[in-house]
Amino acid sequence: MRTLVLEEFGRMALADHPVPDAAIGEVLIRVAYTGICGSDIHGYTGHNGRRALGQVMGHESSGTIEGFGPGDHPRGLALGDAVTFNPVVLPLEDRLEFADREQHSPRKSVIGVDPTRHASFADYIVVPAVNVLRLADGMPVEHGALVEPTAVALHAIRRAGVTGRERVLVVGGGPIGQSVVLALQALGVAQVFVSEISPVRRTLLEEMGTTVIDPSAGDLLVALGRHGGPVDITIDAVGSTRSLADALACTVLGGTICLVGMGEPQVRLDAFAISTAERTLVGSFTYSARDFADAAALVADNPLTADALISRVIGPESADEAFTNLANGDDIPGKVLVAFAPTAEFAR
Ligand SMILES: [Zn+2]
Known part of the structure; x- marks a missing residue:
């Protein structure tokens, strides 16, 4: 599968990696869209020190379910479902203690930030089933990539x-x-x-x-x-x-x-x-699982606004150029999505 690897600060390149296997309790997602986050840009330039060389970034994604871990039938999820995922992953033993404040778990790993995980600037990603959220019926798959930044926003205004x-x-x-x-x-x-x-x-x-x-x-x-x-x-x-x-x-x-x-x-x-x-x-930092689910509903309920917030959809081969331009202050009004498996034609 194609991945976008941060080869050096200021340069990302397409690489070939094997499609990951879903373990028990995990879901294999065919990535459709991954949004470029400001934190990815600062990671790309090396500015924030929150990304490592060799890393595959990406944490604002949508796609479809392509497989489950062996013997798994996770609640409410089926093959082919359009989904997004919550990148804040907790070890099993923390899930109860940090319910509704998952972001406070000191042992959390954030997909796209944690350098030891391949994240979603890639054709496929494996995610714990508890982190996978089915998109509302009829919701455009590209809007699913806006759920994560909306969860950041919703958590912030709740904190305020x-x-x-x-x-x-x-x-x-x-x-x-x-x-x-x-x-x-x-x-x-x-x-x-x-x-x-x-x-x-x-x-x-x-x-x-x-x-x-x-x-x-x-x-x-x-x-x-x-x-x-x-x-x-x-x-x-x-x-x-x-x-x-x-x-x-x-x-x-x-x-x-x-x-x-x-x-x-x-x-x-x-x-x-x-x-x-x-x-x-x-x-305010990230969100709870509840904020994330509420944000998904919020995006689903506001398709026109969601549409307006997506400014550009590019292919993975153009990602490095887009990162460079964004790092250099390219004046793009809204979100740039990298399409790994586009579900619609765009004219933006
Ligand atoms: Zn982000």
Whole structure:
């Protein structure tokens, strides 16, 4: 089968590996689509130190079930089912203790991050059956690749305590910020503001019905003042000193900021903007199994938005070029999917 191997930082190449065997309790998936995540780009450049050379990355995927482990008939799954998978894999002994907070298991392995596992920039992948989720009937298979980033988004807004009545600012309108918008709108949040520097992304976000602000055009809080002033909750989908400063400045006293972007491993922040202003700063990373399942339903219920969030579908042979271009700041509004077994023709 074809795999995309990170041969050196800044270069990925197609390689040939044997199709993996599903062991007991595992499912063999024929990968249809795998999305390129910002963390993959930073792994590709070597920037975040969270990917290793020789690794096959990929954690935002959909496909069809091609086989089961010997003697297995996992609950609710059948050959040929269109599925996605939750990349957060727990050892058996942790599953009970960390139920509903699987991401807290210190022994978890995240498919696509863990260098010892071949992940889903490949024709096939083997995944524990408990991590496999059947797509809703009629859901386009390519939308299944959006479930993972939507789960990241849904978990972040749950961490921030969004109930639906708040005014919410999203700092950073890239794919995670866009998924946050999808999740906020699905929760009924009427006033969503997005700060984004890229014009093509701003256009996409405007089409999604949000109020979009260009932070490079002037002070963000001043711009927000034309739309009712500071917000109750801010989701920082960038994660830099600059974005956190914007997030703190634009959130009301006593409000909440959720840090989900991982742009910089270290940031400086104004301590008084948290202490004397009594703001709450919460962190968010991945999702629970429940968040993941809820995100799948959310994507299934919003096919038009899901469609709008996929900007480009490319073949594996073009992946290295796409990674290079994305790393160099290629201005693509939404998600790029690598199609290993496309189920539809695309004109994007
Ligand atoms: Zn990701």
